[in-house]
């Protein structure tokens with residue numbers, strides 16, 4: 001039953017006397033009600049949105065705490081500007097900042113209403129030093145849904161705990177104990193290249209770098225990380241849904257950055273729906289599932305007093321008493337953090353070495369000297385003693401800069417960067433790309449030139465090889481990453497001559513930024529020929 005308007009107005013008036021006389025209110029209602037139509041309501045709504053947008057836009061360019069920072073007008077009033085380059089121009093945001101915004105506006109640019117982007121080596125260290133009060137920006141990191149992991153945590157206390165939990169298993173001395181496995185997997189990779197050659201007639205084989213290197217890295221990491229052997233390199237055809245899943249995951253990162261709600265929606269959806277939308281999600285779930293099973297198995301062993309000590313990253317975490325839920329979270333993020341980055345570096349390195357045959361030949365000669373035997377793979381310590389090899393690896397890391405996207409941090413109280421005070425609570429972002437491609441630090445920065453690491457002044461350059469980040473939130477797996485890179489690159493370039501396919505030769509090395517780098521254009525395929533022993 002309806003309630004009369006008189007009663008409603010009477011009630012309102014009782015609660016807020018002298019608000020408006022009841023008879024006057026009724027009169028207004030009678031006058032207005034014929035105009036309450038759908039089209040008028042729509043018009044009112046649109047007018048509200050437009051007026052609100054204009055008022056907010058005026059505020060953002062005039063009185064907003066970031067109003068004084070230079071940047072494109074559109075970027076100051078809406079994040080659609082940034083989103084356009086990041087999402088709709090297929091991952092061109094970082095390159096747009098490097099090519100257009102910084103040259104035009106200087107080292108500090110307001111790239112969206114809430115963010116100042118800083119491209120300056122000294123400021124990078126100021127923001128990312130050990131114990132820095134610039135904490136990870138929750139809006140970017142929390143959608144990864146691993147708030148208790150070393151990568152995904154935002155709260156410094158939680159991070160301190162999670163990082164110190166994994167650190168002993170990822171220290172140089174700890175990962176070195178796993179070196180024999182990595183060498184074994186590198187030899188499997190050589191065998192696999194022989195098979196590609198045999199399949200292509202016995203002289204030169206064509207292979208997909210992403211698939212092959214991913215399989216090598218996954219085989220090298222999975223045993224150490226979570227005690228599972230997938231042996232992807234031994235499959236008849238190298239294919240696993242985890243490869244597709246991580247590819248799709250990387251592709252989705254930018255989309256999730258601008259539409260974080262998507263992660264929550266996907267989590268809440270029944271798995272069969274997600275599977276229908278993205279078959280690769282099965283691979284993700286498969287690995288997540290096997291990590292969960294392994295974590296539960298380890299916890300049961302611990303409860304029974306039978307836990308094998310410090311055998312894998314996961315078992316060492318269970319041994320420390322970390323809850324199974326958090327151990328599983330750490331496991332998932334480690335898989336993503338460890339694989340895409342390293343696989344990208346190996347692909348990009350293969351491209352640049354194939355495109356620069358003089359460097360490849362010199363590298364081959366030093367490697368042959370270090371490992372003269374058939375299929376011999378030098379050890380990590382041996383490789384560390386070869387100056388030219390080290391120069392090549394540094395240049396490969398620099399030019400491939402796996403994480404090209406912005407590293408976003410919250411501005412703390414009283415911060416000032418480049419002598420300009422920054423308002424607390426907003427976002428300041430830096431990026432690795434603009435440091436490792438800074439022409440003042442690395443002249444001719446787009447040229448692949450290992451010699452830049454060999455000169456008398458090159459020691460000072462090491463500090464700017466910031467591909468792993470620096471400070472408290474620097475990469476947790478640097479040693480593991482280096483071991484895989486050193487051994488993987490040495491194995492391949494000691495025993496094979498790598499060439500570009502026609503497609504890559506014509507196109508060059510094109511990439512798109514999905515926070516991490518993703519190959520654009522032609523497939524990352526290469527041609528491999530056995531070196532004479």
Ligand code: HEM
Nearest residue numbers: 150151337338341342402403468469473475476477480481
């Ligand atoms: C070439 C290979 C790699 C590169 C270039 C790389 C780069 C990076 C960068 C730039 C960050 C900082 C991200 C940020 O501030 O948001 C990071 C974080 C991290 N990486 Fe790596 N990474 C590589 C390989 C690995 C490997 C192999 C592992 C593990 C075995 C790993 C584990 C981690 C972890 C746990 C973090 C989070 C650290 C923390 O916040 O405490 N990464 N990595």
